[in-house]
Amino acid sequence: MQFGIFTVGDVTTDPTTGRTPTEHERIKNTVAIALKAEEVGLDVFATGEHHNPPFVPSSPTTLLGHIAARTENLILSTSTTLITTNDPVKIAEDYATLQHLADGRVDLMMGRGNTGPVYPWFGQDIRQGIPLAIEHYALLHKLWREDVVDWEGKFRSALQGFTSTPRPLDDVPPFVWHGSIRSPEIAEQAAYYGDGFFANHIFWPKQHTEKMVHLYRRRYAHYGHGTPEQAIVGLGGQVFMRKNSQDAVREFRPYFDNAPVYGHGPSLEEFSRETPLTVGSPQEVIERTLSFRDYVGDYQRQLFLVDHAGLPLKTVLEQLDILGEEVVPVLRKEFANLRPAGVPDSAPLHPAVLASRTEKES
Amino acid sequence: MQTLKLVAVSAGLSSPSSTRLLTDRLLQAARYRLAEQEYAVDVQVVELRDLAVDIANNFATGFPSGRLQDAIDTVTGADGVIAVTPVFTASYSGLFKSFFDLIDPAALTGTPVLIGATGGTARHSLVLDHALRPLFAYLRALVVPTAVYAASEDWGSGGDAYTEGLPSRITRAGNEFADTVAARPAGRVEDDEVVPFERQLADLRLD
Numbered sequence: 001m002q003f004g005i006f007t008v009g010d011v012t013t014d015p016t017t018g019r020t021p022t023e024h025e026r027i028k029n030t031v032a033i034a035l036k037a038e039e040v041g042l043d044v045f046a047t048g049e050h051h052n053p054p055f056v057p058s059s060p061t062t063l064l065g066h067i068a069a070r071t072e073n074l075i076l077s078t079s080t081t082l083i084t085t086n087d088p089v090k091i092a093e094d095y096a097t098l099q100h101l102a103d104g105r106v107d108l109m110m111g112r113g114n115t116g117p118v119y120p121w122f123g124q125d126i127r128q129g130i131p132l133a134i135e136h137y138a139l140l141h142k143l144w145r146e147d148v149v150d151w152e153g154k155f156r157s158a159l160q161g162f163t164s165t166p167r168p169l170d171d172v173p174p175f176v177w178h179g180s181i182r183s184p185e186i187a188e189q190a191a192y193y194g195d196g197f198f199a200n201h202i203f204w205p206k207q208h209t210e211k212m213v214h215l216y217r218r219r220y221a222h223y224g225h226g227t228p229e230q231a232i233v234g235l236g237g238q239v240f241m242r243k244n245s246q247d248a249v250r251e252f253r254p255y256f257d258n259a260p261v262y263g264h265g266p267s268l269e270e271f272s273r274e275t276p277l278t279v280g281s282p283q284e285v286i287e288r289t290l291s292f293r294d295y296v297g298d299y300q301r302q303l304f305l306v307d308h309a310g311l312p313l314k315t316v317l318e319q320l321d322i323l324g325e326e327v328v329p330v331l332r333k334e335f336a337n338l339r340p341a342g343v344p345d346s347a348p349l350h351p352a353v354l355a356s357r358t359e360k361e362s
Numbered sequence: 363m364q365t366l367k368l369v370a371v372s373a374g375l376s377s378p379s380s381t382r383l384l385t386d387r388l389l390q391a392a393r394y395r396l397a398e399q400e401y402a403v404d405v406q407v408v409e410l411r412d413l414a415v416d417i418a419n420n421f422a423t424g425f426p427s428g429r430l431q432d433a434i435d436t437v438t439g440a441d442g443v444i445a446v447t448p449v450f451t452a453s454y455s456g457l458f459k460s461f462f463d464l465i466d467p468a469a470l471t472g473t474p475v476l477i478g479a480t481g482g483t484a485r486h487s488l489v490l491d492h493a494l495r496p497l498f499a500y501l502r503a504l505v506v507p508t509a510v511y512a513a514s515e516d517w518g519s520g521g522d523a524y525t526e527g528l529p530s531r532i533t534r535a536g537n538e539f540a541d542t543v544a545a546r547p548a549g550r551v552e553d554d555e556v557v558p559f560e561r562q563l564a565d566l567r568l569d
Contacts, residue, residue, distance in 0.1 A: 046550075078442070130562075130567070131562075131566055134562050134563065134566060135566050138563065138566075145535070153566065154566055154567075184556045184557075185557065185562060187556070188556045188557070188558070188559050188562070189559060191559070192559035203423070203424070204424070204425055205425055215556060220557065223559075261423075261424075262422060262423045262424075263422070264422055265418070265419045265421075265423045266419045266422070266423060266427070267424025270419075270427070271423070274425070274427060
């Protein structure tokens, strides 16, 4: 099972000091956070993609390419890549290039983006969000699997005799997750292709996650990729930890109360009850995370959000130390013990796919 | 025999509240009419005051708390809805509107609705037709023709040569509402099935 972190990339004022980092600081801090993730033994770093303030990650492959050059083992991923407003041809080229530079340590997560005005900036219309996600991904899927593509669709100019270069590393296309909070069409899309399904699982009640994951598992089996239990599931999560639970709550509360997205609403206690947010001791985070399995089954990837709402870099790096030293080693062991034989412990990523192909050929 | 579920939404703020009083009278009128026709009736009242903080929190977080979700499910699962608000600043109250803002726009399609409002003066009575009726028209609910406005003075008078008194307006509205609920085909079917991916592709002619 893989553990990691995902970032939204927000530039947010620290409510305890009133200080707002510059974009430059935020970008450099993001790199520091990714390097720390590798240092403490996490498996995955994923970045969001946004094209409006107060967010900085508008160019994910530039960021991930830089991190790739400074890490050895970390898997570089996205949370999410906008399949609606990006040209699928450019996604195919950018991420294949990244895959070569990172020696295969790349997968990505498709998402639609929910900010209306962003769509027209890229010549699209949010009301066509689902059809765009379906058509664009159908093209991307083809571009990574067929050397010469003839293609015609509704939303993009046609392609005749087009070859996307570079070809995926060793002809193994990057593994793809499809992320969604509550659109059954996207769970269905992930199931159809036998791709992974990632439930964002933060800021929302677990019922959405439960319903979508079950739908995805059922349809994954329907399309003949395996049993429902073998479907590839990833989950988000949001944590803040200190040795003593009360210290975690005291320190995180001002960030919670003023956070973008959910701040100025319910109390930290109510929100922790209604959503997967866990603020407390490492042991509490371990127990809560293990309980996710009760409603989604055995899953393959857990990403935590640890760097938003204006938390200073120093605090985020401390969170990563706690995750790496006290939380993830226990979770790895516990999840592995619980996982039945026949249920994969990882998505089929580049090295494994390549190895199994070499084995078959020899 | 089938049990009909009537749900009333009251946006009154005080206790006792004239809005709640009108709500109860309308419910009672509808119940009598349905009882005459030998229907079993199950009645629930959703008091929005009790959900005020949950409603505000839903706007901040984007999702309802458990008990707000229960209230929304109660309303959208009803065979008929009675919706009553006090008049604030020439319209329904903000709390009343906020609650209906959180209901899926398709969830009340075809549901019989009886609307009512209360105010200090009869001068605001057109709020029913200028504010509440368009709101439920947008939600594609089936609003019955008679809507009831109760001004303070109505509680102590019996009408005049031009207008029926409050009790007979309540009875007329309750009867119209009850008859509409009773005439409506029972049991909406929840459509929870996913559109197969082949069809999603075919819609885009990508198959």
